Amino acid sequence: MNKHLILGLAGAAAALTAAAPAAAQQWRWNEGNWRTIGYTTVDGRDSDTVNLPGVTRQREIRVCALNAPLRLRDFDIRFANGTRQDVNTRAVLNAGTCTRAVDLRGNRRDVASVRLRYDPVARRAARPLVRIQVR
Template identity: 80%
Template sequence: MNKRLIIAAATLATGLAAASPAAAQQWRWNEGNWRTIGTTRVVGRDNVVVQLPGVTRQREIRVCALNAPLRLRDLDVRFANGGRQDLNTRAVLDAGTCTRAIDLRGNRRDVTAVHLRYEPVALRAARPVVRVQVR
């Protein structure tokens, strides 16, 4: 009886230890040098604008899909000086994955908004949460 209890406790501890790093990494605010500057839940099949507060002078940008897959068709980055950069990504993001690091033209651009054109991969109850990260 005591041996079964020890084996069950060891199995449970191993399962929790294996699951914790993946969940912690998925929701991490500052992962490596990446900093999350905007998050939104996408609804339907269209587009969304993520307004970014403050000054975010950065060189690279990436978009991550959380809790559901997403087909990202286009990414339009707006800058404080009125300029914009249109990026055709055409990426399918599985839940918990991100696009590649995309270089922003110029030297340390001030990003004010990101316009995303997307469509969900599967119609289901869970809608993707999109996270915009810069560095």
């Protein structure tokens, strides 16, 4: 009887310990009033474009990798009025991390799409899920 009780308590403690970091990470995503406006799963080549719906006027943008690491070389931001902004990052985004906050040129710009350029993802590796956030 004591064996089963000890194993049950150890299992419950392990489950609580595993749930704590996930809750902390979820809180970190919402910090600073960031709002998610688009998702994509990169296909492994070397670039992808995320078309963003709607009209939103924003000041800053960042790119986050969710489930797998991504070597992001740069990303191009295309605005609704046809202009664009190129951002060199040369960053390795580990799963659950984001780029720095990038100020958008102009005053509260309307982002139409974001083109991601990254190093090719290995064929057998997990495809990173990328999230575009603005504020």
